[in-house]
Amino acid sequence: MSEHALNFMPSEGFRARAKDVVENPFLRQSFRGAMDFLIGKRAGQFPNPEELETLRTLGEQIRQYNLGKLPALLVQLEENLSRNGIQVHWAETPDEANAIILGICQAHSAKLMVKGKSMVSEEIELNHACEAAGIEAMESDMGEYIVQLAGEKPSHIIMPAIHKTKEEIATLFHEKVPGVDYTDNVDALIQIGRNVLREKFLVADIGLSGVNFAVAETGTLCLVENEGNGRLSTTAPPVHIAITGIEKIVEKLDHVPPLLSLLTRSATGQNISTYFNMISGPRKAGEKDGPTEVHLVLLDNGRTQAYADEQLRKTLQCIRCGACMNHCPVYTRIGGHAYGTTYPGPIGKIISPHMLGLEATATMATASTLCGACGEVCPVKIPIPDLLMRLREESFSAPHENPSMRGQGAGYSRLMTAVWQGWAAVYRSPSLYGVVTWLGSRFGWLMPSRQGPWTSVRVPLKPAPKRLRDMLRERG
Amino acid sequence: MTQAQTPPPRPSDVYFFATCVVDQFFPGAGMDAITLLERQGIRVHFPEEQTCCGQPAYTSGFPDEARKVAAHQLTLFPENWPVVVPSGSCAGMMKHHYPTLFAADPVRKAQAEALSVRIYELTDFLVNVLNYQPEDKGAECTVVLHTSCSARREMGVHLTGRKLLGDLAKVKVAQQDHESECCGFGGTFSIKQPEISGAMVEDKVKSLKATGAERVVSADCGCLMNILGHAAWKDKQAGLKNPSLPGEHIASFLLRRTAK
Amino acid sequence: MSARDRILAKLNAAPVLPKAAPDIASWYATHRSSETTAEKVARFRTCIEFAHAEVYEVTHASWLQKLWEVLSAKEIGKLLVAPGTAHGQRAITELSQSGIECPGYDSPIEDWKAEMFHDIPASLTASRCAIAETGTLVLWPDADEPRLMSLVPPVHIVLLDAATIHNTFYEAMTAEKWKDGLPTNALLISGPSKTADIQVTLAYGAHGPKELVVLLIGEEA
Numbered sequence: 001m002s003e004h005a006l007n008f009m010p011s012e013g014f015r016a017r018a019k020d021v022v023e024n025p026f027l028r029q030s031f032r033g034a035m036d037f038l039i040g041k042r043a044g045q046f047p048n049p050e051e052l053e054t055l056r057t058l059g060e061q062i063r064q065y066n067l068g069k070l071p072a073l074l075v076q077l078e079e080n081l082s083r084n085g086i087q088v089h090w091a092e093t094p095d096e097a098n099a100i101i102l103g104i105c106q107a108h109s110a111k112l113m114v115k116g117k118s119m120v121s122e123e124i125e126l127n128h129a130c131e132a133a134g135i136e137a138m139e140s141d142m143g144e145y146i147v148q149l150a151g152e153k154p155s156h157i158i159m160p161a162i163h164k165t166k167e168e169i170a171t172l173f174h175e176k177v178p179g180v181d182y183t184d185n186v187d188a189l190i191q192i193g194r195n196v197l198r199e200k201f202l203v204a205d206i207g208l209s210g211v212n213f214a215v216a217e218t219g220t221l222c223l224v225e226n227e228g229n230g231r232l233s234t235t236a237p238p239v240h241i242a243i244t245g246i247e248k249i250v251e252k253l254d255h256v257p258p259l260l261s262l263l264t265r266s267a268t269g270q271n272i273s274t275y276f277n278m279i280s281g282p283r284k285a286g287e288k289d290g291p292t293e294v295h296l297v298l299l300d301n302g303r304t305q306a307y308a309d310e311q312l313r314k315t316l317q318c319i320r321c322g323a324c325m326n327h328c329p330v331y332t333r334i335g336g337h338a339y340g341t342t343y344p345g346p347i348g349k350i351i352s353p354h355m356l357g358l359e360a361t362a363t364m365a366t367a368s369t370l371c372g373a374c375g376e377v378c379p380v381k382i383p384i385p386d387l388l389m390r391l392r393e394e395s396f397s398a399p400h401e402n403p404s405m406r407g408q409g410a411g412y413s414r415l416m417t418a419v420w421q422g423w424a425a426v427y428r429s430p431s432l433y434g435v436v437t438w439l440g441s442r443f444g445w446l447m448p449s450r451q452g453p454w455t456s457v458r459v460p461l462k463p464a465p466k467r468l469r470d471m472l473r474e475r476g
Numbered sequence: 477m478t479q480a481q482t483p484p485p486r487p488s489d490v491y492f493f494a495t496c497v498v499d500q501f502f503p504g505a506g507m508d509a510i511t512l513l514e515r516q517g518i519r520v521h522f523p524e525e526q527t528c529c530g531q532p533a534y535t536s537g538f539p540d541e542a543r544k545v546a547a548h549q550l551t552l553f554p555e556n557w558p559v560v561v562p563s564g565s566c567a568g569m570m571k572h573h574y575p576t577l578f579a580a581d582p583v584r585k586a587q588a589e590a591l592s593v594r595i596y597e598l599t600d601f602l603v604n605v606l607n608y609q610p611e612d613k614g615a616e617c618t619v620v621l622h623t624s625c626s627a628r629r630e631m632g633v634h635l636t637g638r639k640l641l642g643d644l645a646k647v648k649v650a651q652q653d654h655e656s657e658c659c660g661f662g663g664t665f666s667i668k669q670p671e672i673s674g675a676m677v678e679d680k681v682k683s684l685k686a687t688g689a690e691r692v693v694s695a696d697c698g699c700l701m702n703i704l705g706h707a708a709w710k711d712k713q714a715g716l717k718n719p720s721l722p723g724e725h726i727a728s729f730l731l732r733r734t735a736k
Numbered sequence: 737m738s739a740r741d742r743i744l745a746k747l748n749a750a751p752v753l754p755k756a757a758p759d760i761a762s763w764y765a766t767h768r769s770s771e772t773t774a775e776k777v778a779r780f781r782t783c784i785e786f787a788h789a790e791v792y793e794v795t796h797a798s799w800l801q802k803l804w805e806v807l808s809a810k811e812i813g814k815l816l817v818a819p820g821t822a823h824g825q826r827a828i829t830e831l832s833q834s835g836i837e838c839p840g841y842d843s844p845i846e847d848w849k850a851e852m853f854h855d856i857p858a859s860l861t862a863s864r865c866a867i868a869e870t871g872t873l874v875l876w877p878d879a880d881e882p883r884l885m886s887l888v889p890p891v892h893i894v895l896l897d898a899a900t901i902h903n904t905f906y907e908a909m910t911a912e913k914w915k916d917g918l919p920t921n922a923l924l925i926s927g928p929s930k931t932a933d934i935q936v937t938l939a940y941g942a943h944g945p946k947e948l949v950v951l952l953i954g955e956e957a
Contacts, residue, residue, distance in 0.1 A: 260905065
């Protein structure tokens with residue numbers, strides 16, 4: 001594993017990062033406003049609860065059906081892609097994926113790679129690897145471009161620059177893009193980005209993209225986008241490299257329409273995205289454009305670990321719409337960067353432990369009230385709260401043999417376990433419960449006025465002087 | 477949602493599972509809920525051996541400990557009577573999570589499933605089983621209702637509390653912004669992530685107060701503990717003597733409004 | 737063992753019970769209705785206009801006249817066309833007489849990439865069919881009418897035959913049996929290029945065409 005990956009410890013400093021945002025009223029207001037906007041847009045797309053519910057059930061069935069035959073579908077996909085002339089590569093780790101991509105770049109003596117939006121390329125930190133190899137990797141999605149220009153990472157999987165105001169972007173463009181005057185007119189800012197990136201598309205050696213759905217029966221890679229940078233990345237340069245997690249596969253072409261509808265309506269509240277791009281091969285003889293080589297990199301990076309367990313496998317149903325983060329009261333308070341992982345929000349909490357190990361991500365699962373807003377909106381019905389409870393259990397239980405996850409037991413503490421065992425001993429025994437709660441009611445006034453973090457923003461808890469059972473006994 | 481669509485016949489007896497929070501921190505709410513049920517001609521049975529549904533350990537990642545506590549509750553309701561719970565959260569635990577919790581134990585799993593169908597959240601029971609229509613005897617007032625996330629998303633009973641308040645002729649129910657958003661309690665979340673929890677409850681109390689309602693009512697005492705605890709803390713910071721946002725369990729409010 | 741073999745071995749080792757195949761056809765049968773051509777035209781128009789496309793209803797006889805009007809109104813004097821297609825030929829023949837230059841996409845992009853990116857203000861392509869539910873054009877680029885035509889020029893003008901509008905995406909792909917033969921690149925286009933990446937403010941013309949014009953060919957009057 002590469003050095004930066006080893007140092008990637010999102011659990012460390014999570015609370016401090018969260019605190020920074022929570023105490024910044026401006027950021028708080030801006031996340032709240034953006035999330036309210038996206039929540040409203042999604043709600044407008046699903047006026048009929050019955051349609052929504054049955055479509056979500058269908059989405060869940062499609063994803064579970066395809067996960068149910070994942071290894072066979074991967075083989076079928078590989079056969080059909082190869083038949084179509086698309087070269088398939090397999091990578092178990094981010095380093096392997098980076099090596100494959102850099103190998104292709106080097107075979108073409110590539111100097112410039114333009115990138116369509118790809119969270120998997122963020123997951124493997126491809127830009128780092130390219131930089132180290134002397135290849136310029138240029139983000140072309142407007143949000144990603146802004147974030148890259150600022151030297152940051154995306155804070156949302158669909159809206160990478162949602163943490164930035166137009167004034168900040170105006171300053172950024174003025175300072176970083178040669179010859180650009182300050183303007184905070186959004187249309188003008190987008191035109192600046194368009195003009196800069198057009199020149200890059202014109203000369204790029206490699207176009208890189210993600211994949212939203214890979215269709216096994218036809219050997220087709222599907223991409224969803226609004227800007228056209230995905231199409232440019234996959235059409236203008238002579239070589240196109242697509243990268244995807246191994247789970248993004250469907251057997252049949254007709255599995256795509258329901259998933260596409262769920263994806264765009266849940267993500268940005270659009271009934272469809274501006275572009276839906278279905279790529280089934282490189283340029284054929286006689287065709288006048290399109291890349292002459294197309295590659296697909298299939299990445300594991302912990303997905304096989306999630307796959308091995310029936311409950312954890314549901315994590316892989318995800319179609320990356322981001323609705324869970326838009327509706328998450330925790331994400332709304334702290335934004336994406338606080339998580340410290342490629343994928344923030346509820347989906348980040350359940351998928352990151354498979355990529356980075358529980359030892360690096362144990363805190364994330366505790367940062368949820370289990371309010372269920374994420375599971376309620378998930379277009380493929382991933383039971384996110386149940387998975388968070390499972391991850392808590394995996395983290396806090398004593399390390400044991402043959403664990404289901406890397407880092408199992410990472411959050412184990414003898415003291416905490418003893419506390420819960422003591423709690424169980426009291427609450428499973430009516431007589432002990434009776435004694436303890438009686439003492440509580442009689443001596444509640446002795447409760448300290450500072451009760452740890454609880455009293456940082458609340459008055460202390462005091463048991464009532466009489467318990468319900470005492471009141472009932474007195475009543476007779 | 478998750479409740480049976482056809483209401484069961486009106487029972488003569490019910491069990492009352494108070495929850496540990498009500499027993500220890502909000503006993504008045506428990507008394508009022510019991511009185512409310514009794515006034516409808518129902519005999520209410522309170523098994524003295526009850527303690528806690530086990531949810532605190534369950535949601536904290538300690539299912540073994542939760543199972544021990546839950547196993548004890550499984551034995552407390554032998555008659556085929558409904559079990560009424562004055563909390564959507566604890567009712568959700570018993571109704572939806574007990575069968576999963578005992579998935580590997582066929583005997584207890586069967587018990588859990590048999591119990592599951594008898595579990596009712598209080599407001600759901602009042603509306604959908606008893607068809608309770610409260611007769612308002614109080615003066616005009618405005619309240620705001622906070623519904624717990626479990627009541628809303630797990631039990632699907634977020635409309636019954638609103639229906640009961642709506643039936644009170646002189647009570648105006650104010651509408652807060654972000655009504656369906658969590659108050660930030662989340663059990664151990666509030667102490668493991670105090671900054672985020674604090675921000676959430678701060679926003680929740682602001683939204684509730686912004687309605688101008690004179691009190692908040694809720695069918696879940698966990699949320700009330702958090703919301704009222706923060707509101708009182710704010711008052712203390714501001715040097716206020718009287719609570720700027722008083723609150724109580726919906727059972728207490730209903731009982732007072734309908735008292736002769 | 738290769739990475740491929742290791743990944744497949746891990747997946748194959750997982751205890752997975754097969755799940756029933758999803759019944760997609762019946763969901764669409766119960767949740768989407770079949771509309772008449774006129775209804776589909778209306779729905780298509782509403783949706784794609786909502787996404788900021790311009791739509792003009794024309795006939796087989798009149799579309800070139802409308803095309804000329806659109807280009808004139810936009811002060812565009814040059815239109816990229818596909819000379820290997822019938823509509824491309826008609827455009828070349830008839831528009832050239834009206835003072836519109838009609839270069840053809842007749843050599844590989846490598847020969848003229850910079851010109852394509854810098855000097856082509858508009859293009860004309862056909863669409864294979866369309867989708868009423870979402871206001872979507874389906875393009876099926878080929879050797880005659882290549883992929884970049886609908887992407888690089890700032891204004892993209894599309895011919896659509898009203899009779900080819902389907903109710904849904906699902907209906908389009910099943911009725912036309914797409915799975916039996918997809919082109920190198922099939923495309924759904926539902927408006928001009930856009931982005932909301934700056935402060936969720938919508939802006940058009942992010943990377944693809946800033947303007948999308950649909951010439952919707954209906955029944956002859």
